[in-house]
Amino acid sequence: MDMDKRILQIMDILKKEFPNFQTLLNYKNDFELSACVALSAQTTDASVNKATPELFRRWPTPAALAAARQSEVEEVIHSLGFFRQKAKNLIAASRMLVEKYGGKVPWEMDELTALPGIGRKSANVIRGHLWNLPGIIVDTHFGRVCRRLELTAQTDPVKVEMELMRLIPEERQHEFSMTANFHGRKYCMSRKPNCADCPLAELCPSRIHRTSKKPI
Ligand code: SF4
Numbered sequence: 001m002d003m004d005k006r007i008l009q010i011m012d013i014l015k016k017e018f019p020n021f022q023t024l025l026n027y028k029n030d031f032e033l034s035a036c037v038a039l040s041a042q043t044t045d046a047s048v049n050k051a052t053p054e055l056f057r058r059w060p061t062p063a064a065l066a067a068a069r070q071s072e073v074e075e076v077i078h079s080l081g082f083f084r085q086k087a088k089n090l091i092a093a094s095r096m097l098v099e100k101y102g103g104k105v106p107w108e109m110d111e112l113t114a115l116p117g118i119g120r121k122s123a124n125v126i127r128g129h130l131w132n133l134p135g136i137i138v139d140t141h142f143g144r145v146c147r148r149l150e151l152t153a154q155t156d157p158v159k160v161e162m163e164l165m166r167l168i169p170e171e172r173q174h175e176f177s178m179t180a181n182f183h184g185r186k187y188c189m190s191r192k193p194n195c196a197d198c199p200l201a202e203l204c205p206s207r208i209h210r211t212s213k214k215p216i
Contacts, residue, residue: 003167006203010149011172013199014179021178023129025049030105030130031062031097035090037125038117042081051077062103065094089117107131120158128174136164137177141184148188148206 001009015021024045027033035055039048055076059065065073073087080086093115097103105126106112112123124135136142138157146152152163168176187198193206201207 007167010200010203011176014183015175017199018179018182021175032056033129034105034126037122038089039077039080039086047080051079062094062097065090066098092116132174134170134173136161136173141181142177144190145180145184145188150205
């Protein structure tokens with residue numbers, strides 16, 4: 001089967017398996033999503049969702065958070081890893097939002113990645129969810145699934161992103177990023193992928209390796 005046909009089938013199966021491909025982070029507006037995404041580095045979405053109701057209750061806008069005392073923000077998010085750096089970044093990013101963008105989150109990649117705490121992965125999450133802009137969101141789950149499906153051999157996240165951007169049609173890049181991520185969590189886990197129940201098994205070269213006892 002040629003690559004384009006295989007990718008199309010993979011995308012369709014994943015979309016059917018995960019029709020609701022929204023982020024698991026709870027947010028009400030652009031400011032909240034950008035803060036949640038920045039907080040989610042090196043921790044789980046569930047942990048972020050536990051901390052943010054109090055964070056947004058006390059500092060509901062970029063202007064409020066820009067004026068917050070760092071020690072107080074640290075206290076509210078202390079259950080998350082790297083809470084000192086994250087508190088510092090949240091306050092600095094909020095100041096930038098207020099001073100440069102009138103309190104709104106910008107949509108340009110360069111502007112987003114200039115915000116403290118926001119890298120390319122986070123920027124693509126924000127762009128995709130808020131404005132449905134094309135972009136490939138590369139995290140550990142996504143990279144692993146794409147390598148096992150032999151859509152890329154790269155391990156560097158930026159190289160994975162660039163290769164997948166060439167393979168996946170723009171209008172489906174956000175959908176594919178999210179559904180492949182969910183697939184990695186549900187079936188294609190790092191240590192013990194559940195190939196027996198995997199809906200992509202027929203299209204997966206690593207599944208064939210596995211049945212012939214070669215390592216994935
Ligand atoms: S068949 Fe196995 S290795 Fe391939 S995508 Fe499914 S779970 Fe992952």
